[in-house]
Amino acid sequence: MEFFLQQFINAMALGGTYALIAIGLAMIFSVMNLINFAHGELMTIGGYVLFFLLVMGMPFGAALLLSLVAAALAAVAMELVAFRPFRNADIVTMLLTSFAVSSILHVLFQNFIGVRPKAIAVPPAISGALTFGTFNVGVVPLISILASVVSVVALVLFLRTTHVGVAMRAAAQDFRTTQLMGINANAVILAAFAISGLLAGVAGALWIFQRGAVDPVMGVMPLLKAFIAVVVGGLGSLPGAAVGGLLLGTLEVFLRAYLPEGLLPFRDAISLSLVIGIFTFYPHGLFGDADAVR
Amino acid sequence: MQVISRYFSRRALLSAVVLAVPLLVLAAATGGAAPATKLVFMNFCFYLIAVLGLNAYSGNTGILSFGHVGFVALAAQISATLTMPPALKASSLPLLPEFLHNSQMGLFGASAVTLVCIALIAAVVAIPICRLNGATATIATLGFLIVVNSVIIGAQGITRGSQAMFGIPALVTVPIAAGFVVVALVLCRLHKDSIPGLFARCGRENEAAAFACGIDVRIARYWAFVFSAIVCGAAGIVLAHSVTVFSARSLFLEMMFAQIVMLVVGGIGSVTGALVGTATITLLTEILRRLENGFHVFGLAVPQIFGLTTIGLSLAILVVLYWRREGLAGTREIEDFLGRISGRKAPAAPMRTPSPTEAVAVPVRRATGALTLVDVSKAYGGLLAVDKVSLTVNPGEVLGLIGPNGSGKTTLLGCIAGTHPVSSGTIRLGGETISGLPAFAVARHGIARTFQTIRLFSRLTVLQNVKAAMAQHRRSAGQRELDGASMDLLREMGIETLAGRAAGTLAYGQQRRLEVARALASEPTFLLLDEPAAGMNEAETADLLATLRRLVTERGIGLIIVDHDMHLIVNLCERIAVLNKGELLKVGKPLDVTRDAAVREAYLGRRSAANV
Numbered sequence: 004m005e006f007f008l009q010q011f012i013n014a015m016a017l018g019g020t021y022a023l024i025a026i027g028l029a030m031i032f033s034v035m036n037l038i039n040f041a042h043g044e045l046m047t048i049g050g051y052v053l054f055f056l057l058v059m060g061m062p063f064g065a066a067l068l069l070s071l072v073a074a075a076l077a078a079v080a081m082e083l084v085a086f087r088p089f090r091n092a093d094i095v096t097m098l099l100t101s102f103a104v105s106s107i108l109h110v111l112f113q114n115f116i117g118v119r120p121k122a123i124a125v126p127p128a129i130s131g132a133l134t135f136g137t138f139n140v141g142v143v144p145l146i147s148i149l150a151s152v153v154s155v156v157a158l159v160l161f162l163r164t165t166h167v168g169v170a171m172r173a174a175a176q177d178f179r180t181t182q183l184m185g186i187n188a189n190a191v192i193l194a195a196f197a198i199s200g201l202l203a204g205v206a207g208a209l210w211i212f213q214r215g216a217v218d219p220v221m222g223v224m225p226l227l228k229a230f231i232a233v234v235v236g237g238l239g240s241l242p243g244a245a246v247g248g249l250l251l252g253t254l255e256v257f258l259r260a261y262l263p264e265g266l267l268p269f270r271d272a273i274s275l276s277l278v279i280g281i282f283t284f285y286p287h288g289l290f291g292d293a294d295a296v297r
Numbered sequence: 298m299q300v301i302s303r304y305f306s307r308r309a310l311l312s313a314v315v316l317a318v319p320l321l322v323l324a325a326a327t328g329g330a331a332p333a334t335k336l337v338f339m340n341f342c343f344y345l346i347a348v349l350g351l352n353a354y355s356g357n358t359g360i361l362s363f364g365h366v367g368f369v370a371l372a373a374q375i376s377a378t379l380t381m382p383p384a385l386k387a388s389s390l391p392l393l394p395e396f397l398h399n400s401q402m403g404l405f406g407a408s409a410v411t412l413v414c415i416a417l418i419a420a421v422v423a424i425p426i427c428r429l430n431g432a433t434a435t436i437a438t439l440g441f442l443i444v445v446n447s448v449i450i451g452a453q454g455i456t457r458g459s460q461a462m463f464g465i466p467a468l469v470t471v472p473i474a475a476g477f478v479v480v481a482l483v484l485c486r487l488h489k490d491s492i493p494g495l496f497a498r499c500g501r502e503n504e505a506a507a508f509a510c511g512i513d514v515r516i517a518r519y520w521a522f523v524f525s526a527i528v529c530g531a532a533g534i535v536l537a538h539s540v541t542v543f544s545a546r547s548l549f550l551e552m553m554f555a556q557i558v559m560l561v562v563g564g565i566g567s568v569t570g571a572l573v574g575t576a577t578i579t580l581l582t583e584i585l586r587r588l589e590n591g592f593h594v595f596g597l598a599v600p601q602i603f604g605l606t607t608i609g610l611s612l613a614i615l616v617v618l619y620w621r622r623e624g625l626a627g628t629r630e631i632e633d634f635l636g637r638i639s640g641r642k643a644p645a646a647p648m649r650t651p652s653p654t655e656a657v658a659v660p661v662r663r664a665t666g667a668l669t670l671v672d673v674s675k676a677y678g679g680l681l682a683v684d685k686v687s688l689t690v691n692p693g694e695v696l697g698l699i700g701p702n703g704s705g706k707t708t709l710l711g712c713i714a715g716t717h718p719v720s721s722g723t724i725r726l727g728g729e730t731i732s733g734l735p736a737f738a739v740a741r742h743g744i745a746r747t748f749q750t751i752r753l754f755s756r757l758t759v760l761q762n763v764k765a766a767m768a769q770h771r772r773s774a775g776q777r778e779l780d781g782a783s784m785d786l787l788r789e790m791g792i793e794t795l796a797g798r799a800a801g802t803l804a805y806g807q808q809r810r811l812e813v814a815r816a817l818a819s820e821p822t823f824l825l826l827d828e829p830a831a832g833m834n835e836a837e838t839a840d841l842l843a844t845l846r847r848l849v850t851e852r853g854i855g856l857i858i859v860d861h862d863m864h865l866i867v868n869l870c871e872r873i874a875v876l877n878k879g880e881l882l883k884v885g886k887p888l889d890v891t892r893d894a895a896v897r898e899a900y901l902g903r904r905s906a907a908n909v
Contacts, residue, residue, distance in 0.1 A: 038432050088619060094432045095361045096618050099561060103611035106554060110604035118603070223550070227443055234436040268451030272444045279425055279440045286428040 005138055010260045016144035016209075018252025019151025023206040024229035025236065025244035026158065027199035033175035033239040034195045036094050038230070040101040041081060043222025044108040045200050046207030049074035050217030051112070053208065054121045063126050071204035078200025079193055112219035120218035123211055130212070143212045154205055155245065158198065167194050175239065228255075235278050237291025246289060251278060302775030303492040303768070312632050313486035316572055317479045320345075324475035335471050337583060339539035342474035343532050345575045348559045349485045349568065350528030356566035356628075357494050358518050359501030360431065363553055364422075364438030367445035368526045370548035371418065372411050372533025374449055374456055377465045379407035380538065385464045392454030404468040404538060412530050419526030427518040430504070442553060449545040461544040462537075469538040477535050481528050486568045486630075488524060492768045492776070495757075497521045499765045501566075502754035509714065509748070510766040511740035511819055551607070555582070558614045564624025566756075569631045574624065578613065585609040628756055665822050666727025667691045668713070668744070668855065673722035673732070675708050675879075682708040684879035685722065692822055695849055695856045697866040697887070700876035701900055706859045707749055709876065710825050713857070714746045715739035726822075741769075745821035747812045749828050749859075755801030759811055762800050763787060766818035783818065790814040790844065806837045810844075817848070823855040824848075830862045838865055845869060867891065875899065 024042065031039050052073040056066035085104045089097050132141045162168040167190070174181040174191045182188050203222075210225060211217055232251045236243025254274040262270055281289070327338040351365045378390065379402045386398055402410070422441055429437055450459045469477075488494045499507040500514035507514050537543060555578070563574020591601045602608075617624060626634075668690045675683040683705045690696050698706050711717035713724055715736040724732035731739050740746075745766075754762050763783040768774065774782070787793040790810050795803060800811060809829060816824055829845075830838045842865055848854055860866055866873060866887070873890040875882040877899040883890055890896055 032432075038436070092618075092622070095435075095565075096622060098361070098432065098435065099557065099614055100618060102554060102557075103614050106607050106611045110607050113603045227439065230436045231440045234433045238433055268453070269448060271447040272451065275440045275444050275447075279437050279444075282425040282429055282433075282437055286430075286433075288433065291433075 006260070008138070009140060010256055012140055012144050012148070013260075014253040014256035015249070016147035016151075016252075017256055018249035019148055020206050020209045020248075021225065021229050021232050021252045022245040022248030023151055023154055023202045023209075024225055025232040025248040026155070026241055027202040027206075028229055028233050029236070029239055029241050029244035030171075030195050030199045030202075032233070033241070034171060034178065034192055035086070035090065035097075037086060037097040037101060038094065038233075039081075039199075040098065040226070041085075041105040041108060042101075042199065042203055042229075043226030044105055044112075045074045045078050045081075045203035046210060046222040046225070047108075047112065047217065047219065048077045049204035049207040050123070050211050050221060051116060051121070053211065054123050054217055057123060067208060070208065071201055074204030074207065075197045075200035078196040078203065082193060082196040109219055116219065118219060120216035120221075122216045125212055125215055130215070143209075146212065147209045150205055150209060154202060158202075158241075161198070167191070171195055231275060231278055235281055235288055237288030240288070240290040243288055243290030254278065300773060300775070302777060305487060306490045306776050308632070309486045309490035310483065312630050313483040313568070315631050315635075316486075316569060317482055320478055320482075320572075321475060324471055327471050336539070337579075338471060339469060339474045339535065341575065341579045342478045343536045343539065344556065344559060344579060345478055345572065346481045346535060347529055347532035347556050348563070348571045348575045349481045350525045350530075350532060351556055351560055352525075352565065352568065352571045353485050353488055353528055354518075354521050354525035355560065356568075356571075357489060357497040357501060357521050359566075360429075360434045360518070361557070361565075362438040362522075362525075363435060363557070364426075364441035364445075365525065365529045366548060366553040366556060367438075367442040368415055368419065368529040369533040369536065369552070370445055370449060370545065372415050372530035373537040373543055373548065374462070374533075374545075375414055376407045376411040376534040377462055377537040377543075379410060380404065380466055380468060381464060382466070389457060389462075389464070390455060404473070404534075408531070408534050411534055412527050415530035416523060416527050419523045422526075423519045423522040427515045427522060442549070446545055446549050456545070459545060461542050463542045465537050465541045467538060467541050469535050474535055474539060477531055481531060482568065482572075484524075485528060485571075488521075489568060492779075493517060493520050495761060495765050495768065498566075498757060498761075499754050502756055503752045505716065505736075506748070506752035506754065506815075507765075508716070508736040509740055509746050509752075510815065511737050511769045512765065513737045554607075555610060558610045561614055561624055562617045564626035564628065566628035567624070567626040567630055569629070569634075570624055570626030573626055577625070578610065581609055581613060582606050665692055665743075668823050668857075669725045670713070671723050671725070673709070673712055673724060674720045675705070675712055675717055676720045681879050683712060683719075683876075686876070686879075686881045687722075688874060688881065688884065690823065690855055690857060692855045693849065693853045694872065695845075695858070695870045697870035697873040698857055698859045698876065699861070699863070699866060699873060700882070704876040704899075705879040706876055707827055708879075710746065710827055710857070710859060713739075714744060714825055740819065740821075743819075743822040744825065745816035745819055745823070746825040747809075747816055747827055747829060749831070751805075751808050751812055753800040753803075753808055753811060753815075756799055758797055759787065759792060759800050759803070760784065760796040762811055762815050763818045766815045770819040786814050786818055790817075806833055806840075809833065809837075809841070813844070817852075817854075820852075821854060823857065826856065826858045826860075828860050829858065830860050830865050838862060841865075842869060863891070 028039060028042055031037050049070045053066050053070035056069055057063065081104065085100060086097065089100050129142055129146060132139050162172055170181065170186045170191050171194060174186065210221065228251055229248065232247030233244045235250065236247030251274065254277060255270065258270040258274055259267070323338065327335055347369055351362060354365065355361050378393070378397060382401055383399055386393060426434055426437055449456050496512045496517035499510065499512055500517055504514055559574040559578045560571065562577055563572070564570030585606045589602060589605045592599050670686055670688045672685045672687055673683060674681060674685050686709060698709065700706050708717055712719045715731070715734050715738065719732045722732070723730055726742055726744065729742065731742055754765065760780065760783050763786055764779050767783055768779050771779065784793060784796060787796055790813065792807055792810050792814065795807060800808065803811060813829070830841055833841065845856065846869065849856060858866065858870065870887060872884060873887050874884045875890060875896050882899055883893050883896055
């Protein structure tokens, strides 16, 4: 039972991190049909900013906060420089554009920062574990769950109560009509990028707490997983992305915990195959809709 | 013979041969060159096969796949395991089963076994993939690639895990690599012009229209996926046995990106483009790779730059996407370019009809009978768009379906055609229930349709638009017979001179005609026309009226027409059904309906109706 509870906490922590990445991706997709391959690099950028600020001697909390801001700004810069010229292009064009951006960033990180991982000293308060009687639980998973919940609640409040948030929800439903209502498309898209960058920054920080280092291709694996989470949830659906992320994280953690020794190396293959198998029954994802034909 | 001709066309073969010639010349020139040059050529051959394979799926279905490198990796792994000498296997792959340990196969035996394995794997993977659309399918294929990569790395002992697989015999030489390329080139080009390839391209151009023609897009995608996986498998075999060393890491995202860049730069959907794109990018990477270790420009020393080739590929794809989104060749082939250079238009289509002595395939026989709607309803949430409509249309009858905007006319057509599943009630054709069937199955029962907003296969030719629908209906007809019969149909609709044009370039009225022609190609018993006269001027409408009249009398087709042009409706229809707010208000003879007080009220409001 204790083992199960521990694994459950781990599952929610990993699933929550995937969900944060997936929600950021879904957000961008819903307003401009872009599947952003460079999203993982936002995590990396946040990580590097954190690293350099800590090296410069800034306190951990302030450095962390600034790294989140940096990730959000990087997302905005990406939109302005790379994606705006391809606005309204077809999905494949934008997807390849973002892939190219991601590749270029990898090379830049490798050449200007270095191929090797940069260690980040996570304060002992974060890297430690809490003990309740006989029950041990890491602080990082708890922080991950807390950060995911807080981020999602803040996002929901933002989308429901603020003017920009409502505009973004409208834009996700029907972008052209939203524009005809006098909403500034650029503002909505920039806001979406800023938020998705912020979420990527949070996810990146959580990822670094786990690993204690940042390297040029750090964002690739979690991003690939988050992609799968997004499409399983249904492309463009924010609740779908969250559920997809939790589902994938849960599967991964429980497979790692309960698979027989011999099958352990295949846990990613098994979890992804199971998730892709879902498409056989839900071709539009769990929360996706079929297009209307007229 | 007829059946083979559905997969074979001389024109496609010629086109492939024209492309193969420069490759063979290059291969001959490489024959006496240094080993390093040979390796560059064989690497080019490998990429070309891989890109041709990817194009066979992505080009024809319009769905970008990230997963095909997975098949390259699997094939490289499997074939190398089969051809490696037993002594080496014992040390580097200790966990292999006994029968693999002690055997060593030749290149062709190993290739055959490998490709069968790949086909079986692809046949399973394609089951979920072929159901998906657009970006969802793309990401799902990416998932497959990750699965393959982690399986190969995880299965250490049977594979080399994350370490390099080495000691593979160099069985692929320059002539063999060239041979693989030529076979792949010919097969891929034939596949593109084959009937299954045509069906896949219809799905790429317009999925809903393909379904309405009776084409099951998922099946077309399924076979395209399996075929393309086999071609990519061949690429993996060439790679393993020419380079003789590879690791799972080298067959992952980077290679996938290179493969896609080649495809996109050349033009997704063109076999010629695959060749052009692969050649261009191979040249570019070869140059960049030489510069990667630092170089001098105007006396300035540029230091070593990691990943210069990656940057080059990224910039190449950005440049192409920005300035020439459809790639260097677009969806065109070599013959389209040659035709333009020599000053004449590309050969449009064979202008012949099958001679009476030639065996004409008999189309599928269908049960004929009335189209009957019983209490058909369609609800969207709380809104009843169609409310308990009961109606019978007889074969050969012309029924007009009218009603104010939003009265549910298009929805009702959609219910009949199977694009909108009914919420309750049944629709029968003769004795068979067709409600609940998917759109393509309804079409195969003999119900064809046109759309309110024109849905053509825009980048296919006018002839191909009709031919696709006809090929789906006449299952045993060969390409020649289909071409001939399609031309006859175009002639009947008065658009035969446009046969070789891309459908999307036609004028509006011509497009409407083509849509009707395509609907007729499946020889339907009922034809549903959704606002066929919308946007047409008076002369065009009159023209259309005459054509439709002729259809009914000559072919005995039952028509259901939705239109707001009362002149057209009253002149053409024997009966008119009026919908209002989803309910069937009135069915009757045109004059009775137009004089009906309730109908006038629905259209004009109570007060105005009283004054008319």
